[in-house]
Amino acid sequence: MVHSRTARRRWTAAIGLTGVAALALSACAQSERDGDSGAGQVGGTLTFGAAGAPKLFDPFYATDGETFRVSRQMYEGLVGFKPGTAEVEPALATKWESTPDGKTWTFTLKEGVKFHDDTDFNAEAVCFNFERWYNQKGAGQSDAVSQYWLDNFGGFADTPDKPSLYKSCKASDPKTAVIELNEATSxxxxxxxxTSFSISSPAALKQYDADNVVAAGDSFTYPAYANEHPTGTGPFKFSKFDKANNVVELVRNDGYHGEKAKLDKIVFRIIPDETARKQALEAGDIDGYDLPNAADWPGLKEKGFNVAVRPAFNVLYLGINQKNNPKLQDLKVRQALMYAINREQLVKSQLPEGASVATQFMPDTVEGYNGSITEVKYDPEKAKSLLAEAGASDLTLNFYWPTEVTRPYMPSPKDIQSAIAGDLEKAGIKLNVTSKPWNGGYLTDVDQGIPDLFMLGWTGDNGTPQNWIGTFFGRTDNRFNTSASPWGQALADELAAANSEPDEAKRKGMYEDLNKKIMEEYLPAIPVSHSPPALVLKSDIKGVVPSPLTDERFGPASKG
Incomplete structure (x- = not known):
């Protein structure tokens, strides 16, 4: 599902990560390859246990964490995030400034940077990428293909009914790119x-027909660029995707413009089952994996593995589809669902230490969080009373939950679903429960509005409130189908107004007010919890800093 600002509009987005230094597995010094005696050993292969296969290798078309994990090792954007935080820092741009109205941004670019195909990175390459994104056609405009563009920039060049935040990009000179927006945005x-807005080689994009996305029913096929020839500026280059053996291999980019990677290779070994990943780590077959089950943390630590716990920069929610069942359009019914769920017990029994009940759709480290919102406590009798008032005591709902997945906010979907379903049934709500694989029908059914209730969540891309509630409710054609409710468009309009407000103090107040309205007047879904996910690595892996954004970079990593 955004993320150095100018002095006028600076948000450090330092999200209260006072313990991040302690969470880092180890910081790396300058590479020995560059003449420093550095702490990290040069060479070797890091084998990481991935929960799923990457969808493709063109980050612009990516929407899932496993694809982003691989892509961010090969690509870079104009800006990045300071390791261990959500604070913006320079990447391919060394500095930037905006006009007072926040609509024109001038980026000064790093010089001497080459893409993996040895072509030059410059302002023309930046503008080529922006124009490519903005001028997507046909299947490329699908929400399932260009989701991040649609969520953050809006429409395309040929969609006048759906205007875009983006207006133009101009290369003033090779090291200066000027980007114009149609309105200010937080x-x-x-x-x-x-990662979606990483910069690709224009030459490779053209050579390998990067925009040739073809729809085939509900699925899509992607061109050679996305499958075989990803070309960025990052510390690692694409080597191969061995689908027969479920292995993705990246190799060091010896022409990298910054500190060279210490590792020779990164291998992503695809192991869908979390228990199997744990066994592979213990057997020495892999060097680490993401999202270990919280119940396994103590045992992994006792065996000498580094279990790095990230801050809880996410939210799990029970989605409510406004479209299928008219009774769900009644606020009292949605409130009854919230009273019916024992979220406090769920947090204690199903989530790791440090998890908390969510009072709204963002954690308290995001600016715009409203501390005056009172937590709704578990009260099944109140739930029954509200259902009776709404004439919905006989409510029957279709409840979907995902299999074959582990998410930072949802470590055990089956157990969490069981707890929620049990609570709802105690309140007299009848459920038709359906489970489907995460990438084998579940997300498709949710996007098509088939279930009445569904379990999903979000890990923030940055520290801005628009990245949270704006992503969820900024469009009425969302997973909650808020277009079916009389308040859906009003909420989208209010979010747009807050996002385009250039005054920081005023904007913060607008988001605080919106969080309160969302919980007390709209309640389009039910926020359940914030949960701290972990990353586990062998003790000889150094230089990986756990990120609240799950934005770990392996460039500084070393082995042994």
Whole structure:
């Protein structure tokens, strides 16, 4: 699902990560390859246990964490995030400034940078990428293909009924790119740190027909660039995707413009089952994996593995589809669902230490969080009373939950679903429960509005409130189908107004007010919890800093 600002509009987005230094597995010094005696050993292969296969290798078309994990090792954007935080820092741009109205941004670019195909990175390459994104056609405009563009920039060049935040890009000289927006946004320039908006080689994009996305029913086929020839500026280059053996291999980019990677290779070994990943780590077959089950943390630590716990920069929610069942359009019914769920017990029994009940759709480290919102406590009798008042005591709902997945906010979907379903049934709500694989029908059914209730969540891309509630409710054609409710468009309009407000103090107040209205007047879904996910690595892996954004970079990593 955005993420140095000018002095006028600076948000450090330092999200209260006072313990991040302690969470880092180890910081790396300058590479020995560059003449420093550095702490990290040069050479070797890091094998990482991935929960799923990457969808493709063109980050602009990516929407899932496993694809982003691989892509961010090969690509860079104009800005990035300081390791261990959500604070924006320079990447391919060394500095930037905006006009007072927040609509024109001038980026000074790093010089001497080459793409993996040895072509030059410069302002023309930056503008080529922006124009490519903005001028997507046909299947490329699908929400399932260009989701991050649609969520953050809006429409395309040929969609006048759906205007875009983006207006133009001009290369003033090779090291200066000027980007014009149609309106100010709280998310600029941090949105350019998203992996989706990494800069690709224009030559490779053209050579390998990068925009030739073809729809086939509900699925899509992607061109050679996305499958075989990803070309960025990052510390690692694409080597191969061995689908027969479920292995993705990246190799060091010896022409990298910054500190060279210490590792020779990174291998992503695809192991969908979390228990199997744990066994592979213990057997020495892999060097680490993401999202270990919280119940396994103590045992992994006892065996000498580094279990790095990230801050809880996410939210799990129970989605409510406004479209299918008219009774769900009644606020009292949605409130009854919230009273019916024992979220406090769920947090204690199903989530790791440090998890908390969510009072709204963002954690308290995001600016715009409203501390005056009172937590709704578990009260099944209140739930029954509200259902009776709404004439919905006989409510029957279709409840979907995902299999074959582990998410930072949802470590055990089956157990969490069981707890929620049990609570709802105690309140007299009848459920038709359906489970489907995460990438095998679940997300498709949710996007098509089939379930009445569904379990999903979000890990923030940055520290801006628009990246949270704006992503969820800024469009009425969302997973909650808020277009079916009389308040859906009003909420989208209010979010747009807050996002385009250039005054920081006023904007913060607008988001605080919106968080209160969302919980007390709209309640389009039910926020459940914030949960701290972990990353586990062998003790000889150094230089990986756990990120609240799950934005770990392996460039500084070393082995042994």
């Amino acid at each position: 998310q600029f320039p941090s949105v350019l740190g998203f």
